[in-house]
Amino acid sequence: MLKASQEVALRTQLGTTNRKTSWRRKILHNWELYLFIAPCMLYFIIFNYVPMYGVQIAFKNFLPVKGIAGSDWVGFDHFERFFHSYYFWDLLWNTFSISLYELAIGFPLPILLALAFNEIKNGLFKRSVQTVTYAPHFISIVVMAGMIITFLSPSSGILIRMIEWVGLQPASFLEDPRWFKTVYVLSGVWQSAGWGTIIYLAALSAVDPQLHEAAIVDGASRLKRVLHINIPTIIPTIAILLILNVGNILGVGYEKILLLQNSLNIESSDVISTFVYRSGLLSNQLSFSTAVGLFNSVVNAILLLTVNRIAKKTSDNSLW
Amino acid sequence: MVSAIKESKGDKLFLVLVYLFLTAALIVVLYPLIYMVSASISTPKYVNSGEMWLLPKGLTLEGYKLVFGNAKIWVGYRNTIVYTAIGTLINLAVTLPAAYALSRSDFVGRKFFMIVILVTMFFSGGLVPTYLVVKNLGLINSMWALILPVSASVWNIIVARTFFQSTIPKELQEAAHIDGCTNMRLFMRIVLPLSAPIIAVMALFYGVGHWNSYFTALIYLNQESKFPLQMVLRQILVLQQMGAETNGAVLNGDAASLAASKAEIASLVKYAVIIVSTLPIIAVYPFLQRYFVQGVMIGSVKG
Numbered sequence: 081m082l083k084a085s086q087e088v089a090l091r092t093q094l095g096t097t098n099r100k101t102s103w104r105r106k107i108l109h110n111w112e113l114y115l116f117i118a119p120c121m122l123y124f125i126i127f128n129y130v131p132m133y134g135v136q137i138a139f140k141n142f143l144p145v146k147g148i149a150g151s152d153w154v155g156f157d158h159f160e161r162f163f164h165s166y167y168f169w170d171l172l173w174n175t176f177s178i179s180l181y182e183l184a185i186g187f188p189l190p191i192l193l194a195l196a197f198n199e200i201k202n203g204l205f206k207r208s209v210q211t212v213t214y215a216p217h218f219i220s221i222v223v224m225a226g227m228i229i230t231f232l233s234p235s236s237g238i239l240i241r242m243i244e245w246v247g248l249q250p251a252s253f254l255e256d257p258r259w260f261k262t263v264y265v266l267s268g269v270w271q272s273a274g275w276g277t278i279i280y281l282a283a284l285s286a287v288d289p290q291l292h293e294a295a296i297v298d299g300a301s302r303l304k305r306v307l308h309i310n311i312p313t314i315i316p317t318i319a320i321l322l323i324l325n326v327g328n329i330l331g332v333g334y335e336k337i338l339l340l341q342n343s344l345n346i347e348s349s350d351v352i353s354t355f356v357y358r359s360g361l362l363s364n365q366l367s368f369s370t371a372v373g374l375f376n377s378v379v380n381a382i383l384l385l386t387v388n389r390i391a392k393k394t395s396d397n398s399l400w
Numbered sequence: 401m402v403s404a405i406k407e408s409k410g411d412k413l414f415l416v417l418v419y420l421f422l423t424a425a426l427i428v429v430l431y432p433l434i435y436m437v438s439a440s441i442s443t444p445k446y447v448n449s450g451e452m453w454l455l456p457k458g459l460t461l462e463g464y465k466l467v468f469g470n471a472k473i474w475v476g477y478r479n480t481i482v483y484t485a486i487g488t489l490i491n492l493a494v495t496l497p498a499a500y501a502l503s504r505s506d507f508v509g510r511k512f513f514m515i516v517i518l519v520t521m522f523f524s525g526g527l528v529p530t531y532l533v534v535k536n537l538g539l540i541n542s543m544w545a546l547i548l549p550v551s552a553s554v555w556n557i558i559v560a561r562t563f564f565q566s567t568i569p570k571e572l573q574e575a576a577h578i579d580g581c582t583n584m585r586l587f588m589r590i591v592l593p594l595s596a597p598i599i600a601v602m603a604l605f606y607g608v609g610h611w612n613s614y615f616t617a618l619i620y621l622n623q624e625s626k627f628p629l630q631m632v633l634r635q636i637l638v639l640q641q642m643g644a645e646t647n648g649a650v651l652n653g654d655a656a657s658l659a660a661s662k663a664e665i666a667s668l669v670k671y672a673v674i675i676v677s678t679l680p681i682i683a684v685y686p687f688l689q690r691y692f693v694q695g696v697m698i699g700s701v702k703g
Contacts, residue, residue, distance in 0.1 A: 127533065211686055229637065356527050
């Protein structure tokens with residue numbers, strides 16, 4: 081008895097120091113783990129955090145001779161120039177509308193596909209459809225753009241031929257600004273809708289089969305079970321992906337647009353990121369284009385936070 | 401799933417609609433793929449006129465001959481293989497040890513490191529500041545400009561970390577420590593051999609990324625001899641410039657080639673070059689599909 085109580089007293093006395101030494105011991109014992117993570121940290125510092133430091137040139141008149149720190153501050157001059165430029169609203173509209181168009185068509189389709197996959201038995205048909213629809217995901221952007229240009233070529237494109245066969249008058253899809261967004265969005269859907277189902281299929285695999293059994297006993301039809309069991313199960317996944325998508329609404333990438341852009345369709349194909357590329361790296365307006373890029377990411381961050389907050393308030397789904 | 405009870409008429413109709421929908425999806429995605437393969441081995445005359453619309457017509461391998469006879473494409477191919485191999489090795493060497501360290505609950509500071517990594521998902525310096533860093537490091541026009549700025553991806557680190565957390569039993573690591581095994585030995589001799597699936601997934605994700613990327617080459621390289629395949633493809637497919645070499649070869653070639661018009665040659669080459677550049681990925685893809693899907697699923701669990 082005495083021994084036990086003594087021990088307890090001793091332990092409480094030593095408790096704090098013990099924890100400290102074990103903490104220190106853990107660090108010393110695991111010193112190699114710091115070695116493991118060092119290259120990774122070095123990478124993120126050099127190629128992510130140093131550029132973040134470099135963002136200050138958006139508020140400066142950056143001259144490579146003077147360096148980032150040595151260049152003169154100009155405040156919000158570059159931003160004002162951008163906001164007052166004649167192309168500001170066009171860029172903003174193109175970026176927004178392409179994103180929304182993409183979201184409206186590209187977002188629901190993988191969900192529908194996944195729900196359909198989930199309804200049919202595992203077998204040759206299901207596997208073949210999955211293999212085929214996933215495949216375009218691995219086609220490079222350059223090949224994708226090449227395919228679009230070839231298929232829509234007025235003189236020899238197969239899609240143009242098909243439209244003629246149906247008896248319609250094909251438009252000049254790549255030169256007419258009115259068609260650019262549709263071409264961009266539909267080709268993107270063709271490439272990524274199949275791959276996009278994977279994440280929903282993972283969520284659907286979590287549905288408890290007993291729910292379906294009980295529903296069948298109660299006489300629920302397939303459609304009813306999809307609506308009342310499958311869809312509610314994937315709602316959290318849908319919500320999170322929707323938040324991420326809306327948060328990236330000004331983040332239309334330049335890689336595919338640059339390849340499809342030409343002097344005839346630029347009126348509707350020029351988005352903020354392609355403009356940053358052109359003015360920054362081709363015209364060498366380094367500070368100005370950094371300011372434009374910064375404006376873009378700030379808007380994205382605000383959108384992400386807002387949508388996340390709305391989602392949190394109206395439902396229980398949010399990123400954090 | 402549960403088919404013990406007879407399906408009602410409505411359910412049957414519903415299933416028919418599901419099959420129709422999926423068949424439509426299958427046709428829409430598959431058709432362009434088949435068309436390109438067929439077009440690459442058909443006579444351009446039939447392709448351009450629309451007479452060839454599904455199965456090859458007027459079989460010819462001329463397009464492939466032109467592609468394989470083009471030195472630029474060979475150089476691009478070789479460059480891409482080198483960049484992909486070295487780039488992927490570096491990706492693995494950076495990602496796997498870091499992900500393992502982050503998976504260890506007794507790793508003091510892992511929360512901090514995790515935040516450092518996650519922040520980069522939401523904030524970035526943007527195009528120009530990143531370009532300036534690469535330039536200041538003296539990497540312009542070097543293959544390292546295509547490799548080092550993409551040494552790791554946040555997504556892949558998270559996927560690998562989740563894998564280590566869920567598949568390497570904690571007891572194993574504790575037992576190894578009691579036996580006096582160092583972390584380095586533990587990682588090299590026990591953890592890595594147990595992690596073949598995740599190593600495959602990582603290598604594939606990163607490898608496909610390197611193989612398909614063109615933008616870093618567009619902004620950082622200006623010497624044609626260093627161009628990866630995708631840049632050569634861009635010239636042929638998008639800018640529609642065939643190497644002078646190929647045109648020359650045709651002009652000096654046999655009568656049949658001479659007769660073919662320039663446009664026809666261009667179209668022949670286009671389809672063949674698409675097939676040749678995409679083949680390595682398309683050929684291995686059905687065998688590795690399982691791993692790719694696994695990777696996305698592991699990521700989405702934690703996502």
